[in-house]
Amino acid sequence: MRYAYYPGCSSESSARELHSSSVAxxxxxxxxxxxxxxxxxxxxxxxHQTNRVLASSLPAAxxxxxxxxxxxxxxxxxxxxxxxKMANYEVLNHPGMREKVAHALGRDYDxxxxxxxxxxxxxxxxxxxxxxxxxxxxxNGLKVASYYGCLLVRPxxxxxxxxxxxxxxMDRLITAMGGESLDWPCKVDCCGNSxxxxxxxxxxxGFSNAIIGMxxxxxxxxxxxxxxxxQVNLDLRQSDIRKQTGRQYDMPIFYMTQLxxxxxxxxxxxxxxxxxxxxxxxxENAVNAAVV
Amino acid sequence: MTIRIKKGRSxxxxxxxxxxxxxxxxxxxYQCKKCSCGCTVSGHSQSPPSEMIRRLQLGAGPELLRNDLxxxxxxxxxxxxxxxxxxDLVAVMDALRAMAVAQQAPIPEGNIPLFNKAFLKTVAxxxxxxxxxxxxxxxxxxxxxxxxxxxxxxIFMKKKIALLPSLSPGRQAVKRIFQKTGQNKGIIR
Numbered sequence: 001m002r003y004a005y006y007p008g009c010s011s012e013s014s015a016r017e018l019h020s021s022s023v024a025x026x027x028x029x030x031x032x033x034x035x036x037x038x039x040x041x042x043x044x045x046x047x048h049q050t051n052r053v054l055a056s057s058l059p060a061a062x063x064x065x066x067x068x069x070x071x072x073x074x075x076x077x078x079x080x081x082x083x084x085k086m087a088n089y090e091v092l093n094h095p096g097m098r099e100k101v102a103h104a105l106g107r108d109y110d111x112x113x114x115x116x117x118x119x120x121x122x123x124x125x126x127x128x129x130x131x132x133x134x135x136x137x138x139x140n141g142l143k144v145a146s147y148y149g150c151l152l153v154r155p156x157x158x159x160x161x162x163x164x165x166x167x168x169x170m171d172r173l174i175t176a177m178g179g180e181s182l183d184w185p186c187k188v189d190c191c192g193n194s195x196x197x198x199x200x201x202x203x204x205x206g207f208s209n210a211i212i213g214m215x216x217x218x219x220x221x222x223x224x225x226x227x228x229x230x231q232v233n234l235d236l237r238q239s240d241i242r243k244q245t246g247r248q249y250d251m252p253i254f255y256m257t258q259l260x261x262x263x264x265x266x267x268x269x270x271x272x273x274x275x276x277x278x279x280x281x282x283x284e285n286a287v288n289a290a291v292v
Numbered sequence: 293m294t295i296r297i298k299k300g301r302s303x304x305x306x307x308x309x310x311x312x313x314x315x316x317x318x319x320x321x322y323q324c325k326k327c328s329c330g331c332t333v334s335g336h337s338q339s340p341p342s343e344m345i346r347r348l349q350l351g352a353g354p355e356l357l358r359n360d361l362x363x364x365x366x367x368x369x370x371x372x373x374x375x376x377x378x379x380d381l382v383a384v385m386d387a388l389r390a391m392a393v394a395q396q397a398p399i400p401e402g403n404i405p406l407f408n409k410a411f412l413k414t415v416a417x418x419x420x421x422x423x424x425x426x427x428x429x430x431x432x433x434x435x436x437x438x439x440x441x442x443x444x445x446x447i448f449m450k451k452k453i454a455l456l457p458s459l460s461p462g463r464q465a466v467k468r469i470f471q472k473t474g475q476n477k478g479i480i481r
Contacts, residue, residue, distance in 0.1 A: 012420070016451065037461060051474075054412075054470070106472075154369035164373050195366060197402070239443075275450050
């Protein structure tokens with residue numbers, strides 16, 4: 001299985017561990033990710049808030065590179081995934097967009113490159129049985145709250161990822177790893193990270209508190225994410241939550257690929273677990289001891 | 293909720309412009325308010341999203357561009373996911389945001405236009421975002437140095453931010469996109 005890999009800007013900055021754990025996990029599973037040479041920023045939220053054609057053209061510049069490689073694109077950042085899929089949707093459905101994008105790019109793009117999130121590739125292409133065969137360790141009943149956030153599941157017309165209100169993809173992976181995937185109501189709530197820098201950052205603390213608090217109430221020992229914005233927000237805001245509400249969660253916020261990596265016998269360093277702000281050592285030790 | 297509108301406007305209304313920009317037919321909204329019930333931020337904004345649509349339906353003018361929901365909206369798309377009429381409210385909010393910037397409407401709280409401008413400027417220059425420069429420009433521009441200052445040590449210790457920009461080999465293509473979409477003038481000053 002070969003894919004064109006789009007790492008996204010966070011892979012070089014705030015979410016290096018998402019990148020390193022994705023690379024390590026896919027290598028172990030025999031999934032071939034070929035980084036798109038010359039990849040550039042998808043434009044993220046600032047582009048779509050500014051200019052609709054810009055917001056489609058920046059992702060399209062990467063989509064044409066994957067088209068030249070003749071491969072589907074794999075993305076592990078939920079935000080990039082959303083923007084790349086949105087560009088395809090706009091080119092195919094918004095009247096005149098294909099021509100405008102072609103004018104901006106200097107070449108035509110037909111909106112046909114398939115954009116996949118790594119979680120989809122793991123489940124749909126690779127499959128749970130094939131993953132199960134490679135597992136060396138078990139989550140051993142670890143209670144995990146899978147948190148999908150906004151960008152993977154919405155808008156459903158565009159991302160077509162799982163179910164928009166009650167997705168199960170990450171839960172299925174957790175179950176396959178021997179963990180207990182929790183049914184909880186904040187799976188697709190927004191963590192509000194995009195307000196982090198503005199004067200409304202006190203709101204973000206409230207949103208994060210609601211999400212982590214609900215996970216805790218459901219019995220979670222950790223939260224699994226697939227989005228670098230959610231991960232950074234939930235991990236880094238726990239000190240603010242303590243200051244503002246007095247509640248101390250010490251809730252480790254993993255990337256899905258880090259949990260999977262632990263069960264595949266990958267090391268602390270390969271998975272970038274040292275980058276987590278809330279320590280994951282208790283869970284790491286438990287998984288490392290649960291050899292299957 | 294009382295909505296006061298001025299009568300007697302003629303020509304193209306704001307509703308027409310927003311519909312054109314967003315590709316959304318605002319006439320199909322029948323005010324079920326599912327968008328407002330699910331909205332992440334409606335409890336923390338001047339108006340819930342359904343009210344924005346109602347105001348546009350009733351002929352609101354530029355005063356709507358001062359509504360803080362425009363900049364508090366987190367684009368989480370819950371409204372779009374739940375709208376029985378399939379109205380893409382985020383596209384409507386994007387159109388309102390672009391219009392607010394173009395008409396230099398006052399920004400209620402925070403300065404997201406500055407953040408967006410700084411973000412896109414790093415993309416135009418390097419082909420990829422450069423978080424450190426972006427943060428510096430935003431912090432200087434908003435004089436918000438104390439905000440989240442306690443996070444700085446851990447961000448550097450855990451290497452959660454790149455010190456140097458990453459140059460995309462595709463940055464010429466990115467530059468061309470900025471030029472052709474007319475965003476180079478607004479962004480590179």
